[in-house]
Amino acid sequence: MKIPHWEQLRGLSRAMLCALALAAGCNGRIGPAGTPGSRATGAGGMTTGGGMGGTIDPNVIVVNPPPFEAAPGMLRRLTRTQFRNAMNDVFGYAVDINNLDADSWDANFASIGASVVVTSDQGAEQYNTAIEGAVNLVFNGAATTRSQFIGCTPTGQSNDACLRGYIQKLGLRAWRRPLTSAELDGFVALAASASTTLGSAVEGARWATVALFESPYFLYRPELGAANASGGLRFTGYETAERLSFLIWNSLPDQMLLDQAASGALATADGIRTAAARMLATTAGREAVGNFAEEYLRLDRIATQAKDPMLFPAYNAGLQTAMVRDMRDTWTSVVFDDNASTMDLFTTTKVSVNSDLATLYGLDPTGLNSTTFQTRTLPADGPRAGILSKAALLSEFANQQSGSPTLRGRFIRESLICQTVPPPPPGVNTAAVDQPTDVPMTKRQRLEAHRSATLCASCHNLMDPLGLPLESFDAIGKYRTLDNGLPVDPTSTFEGQAIADSRGLGVAVSQSVSVAQCFVQKYYQYAMGHELRDADGSVLNALAKAFNASGFKMQDLILAAVTSDAFSSVAPQL
Numbered sequence: 001m002k003i004p005h006w007e008q009l010r011g012l013s014r015a016m017l018c019a020l021a022l023a024a025g026c027n028g029r030i031g032p033a034g035t036p037g038s039r040a041t042g043a044g045g046m047t048t049g050g051g052m053g054g055t056i057d058p059n060v061i062v063v064n065p066p067p068f069e070a071a072p073g074m075l076r077r078l079t080r081t082q083f084r085n086a087m088n089d090v091f092g093y094a095v096d097i098n099n100l101d102a103d104s105w106d107a108n109f110a111s112i113g114a115s116v117v118v119t120s121d122q123g124a125e126q127y128n129t130a131i132e133g134a135v136n137l138v139f140n141g142a143a144t145t146r147s148q149f150i151g152c153t154p155t156g157q158s159n160d161a162c163l164r165g166y167i168q169k170l171g172l173r174a175w176r177r178p179l180t181s182a183e184l185d186g187f188v189a190l191a192a193s194a195s196t197t198l199g200s201a202v203e204g205a206r207w208a209t210v211a212l213f214e215s216p217y218f219l220y221r222p223e224l225g226a227a228n229a230s231g232g233l234r235f236t237g238y239e240t241a242e243r244l245s246f247l248i249w250n251s252l253p254d255q256m257l258l259d260q261a262a263s264g265a266l267a268t269a270d271g272i273r274t275a276a277a278r279m280l281a282t283t284a285g286r287e288a289v290g291n292f293a294e295e296y297l298r299l300d301r302i303a304t305q306a307k308d309p310m311l312f313p314a315y316n317a318g319l320q321t322a323m324v325r326d327m328r329d330t331w332t333s334v335v336f337d338d339n340a341s342t343m344d345l346f347t348t349t350k351v352s353v354n355s356d357l358a359t360l361y362g363l364d365p366t367g368l369n370s371t372t373f374q375t376r377t378l379p380a381d382g383p384r385a386g387i388l389s390k391a392a393l394l395s396e397f398a399n400q401q402s403g404s405p406t407l408r409g410r411f412i413r414e415s416l417i418c419q420t421v422p423p424p425p426p427g428v429n430t431a432a433v434d435q436p437t438d439v440p441m442t443k444r445q446r447l448e449a450h451r452s453a454t455l456c457a458s459c460h461n462l463m464d465p466l467g468l469p470l471e472s473f474d475a476i477g478k479y480r481t482l483d484n485g486l487p488v489d490p491t492s493t494f495e496g497q498a499i500a501d502s503r504g505l506g507v508a509v510s511q512s513v514s515v516a517q518c519f520v521q522k523y524y525q526y527a528m529g530h531e532l533r534d535a536d537g538s539v540l541n542a543l544a545k546a547f548n549a550s551g552f553k554m555q556d557l558i559l560a561a562v563t564s565d566a567f568s569s570v571a572p573q574l
Helices: 006-023 080-091 121-139 143-150 161-175 181-198 201-214 237-249 255-263 269-280 283-296 299-304 317-337 342-346 355-360 391-396 405-416 443-450 454-470 502-510 513-528 534-549 554-562
Strands: 074-077 220-223 350-353 374-377 492-494 497-499
Touching (some): 080 121, 121 143, 143 201, 161 181, 161 201, 161 255, 181 201, 237 255, 237 269, 237 283, 237 554, 255 269, 269 283, 269 554, 283 299, 283 317, 283 513, 299 317, 299 391, 317 342, 317 350, 317 355, 317 391, 317 554, 342 502, 391 405, 405 443, 405 454, 405 513, 443 454, 454 492, 497 502, 513 534, 513 554
Antiparallel strands (some): 074 220, 350 374, 492 497
């Protein structure tokens, strides 16, 4: 018998991956054949935000929606974060996600892009390397650690009850469903073969472990459903457990959740609510809400935003990391510690800072260094409040040398109000007016000159006024009062309201019906894993009503989303 080697296992993994993709009706790309449906904006009946003509019913996002129809089943590859968390939960191994195949982003969410991602050969090698490292951490470590991980002492024989039980239990966790008898037999035979050839029962267990996690049934999440009593399709108990776990924990289900799947407890909305409430109360639930914030705000882009080192010598990877943590920590503190309205995110004075970020915010860095963080409170009368004035967003939506009211305003228009800014007309010069060498001008003045052209104004009037209140902050989010030697003018309007500055913008945004409704739409897409469709309108309305009634509590929105028909029902693949 030949010794199984890594290349054989990798080849097996790729073959299984291809077979799984073909069985799901895919061609080249892992995901459904076709799009999930038209985006529910404009013609689909989706409102386009408040203050744009007429009063909006806070409980109605889509007027006269069509009957709900479930979205088609699909395959999803684990995102970088989900893969990292799974490796840590099972093996205690820290994966550097930067060494993994990049996530795909669809509708600005990696959770949606996971259904249409393409895995390269190099990407498969990267996953294999990470899995090898995780398994080696356990099997090359102390004998007591290895013995505790396996849970018994294997003999390496084909009828070894210890080995069979180990593979069965680990396979359930890794694949999020029980292995079939044929699958279990195959892994036991692989382990027995390796044990005989290598003269070690432990090595047999190692090979079985590697094979389980190099399988596409670990790396991909099949969400195809099964027929229910009414003749439709519903996610199975194990698929529901998997959906809950990767949404609320961003990782694998634990044994309790798998037991609930096996018992049928997840077949009802009440059962799902009970499971989800328990999960939200954990540290992992808190962290996953931070992950939603990171995806929603596309904080991954911060690391790609180069700044002029002559102008911003303090801007480095450490400061970028601190910016992301500040946003995540503030978000989770408002949602969990305060159990406050999600809309309070736009007015909160909470920040999470290390020494570098405290200095940028004008706070006393005493007692801090680059690796220690504290939750601090900004001055009540200071220029900065709410997530819009955090350095993370301000630096993300800026240029190398200066802030950008256009980029910042576009983010607010598209991500917070859910209105699409059309692309510039063909042939239009998108560059702002060059500054005359003998006449100093602020960025605001240059943009006003740019908007004087009718074709430019059609788009810039949707963006610039929303970003101008943030002109008091430079390209890395540091407060300033002068722009090119001239006083900064942060006044503007938001949905018909006069805005004095960034704090005023935060207050106006926190009171906006259209922003609250947009937040529902964004979380719905993230939770369901597909873009909005006309057929989602009735569920969106129900979620908006529940969100409004709860006082805009995010935890309540999560529970309402996972107990909706949209989370549990599925349609055949297109």
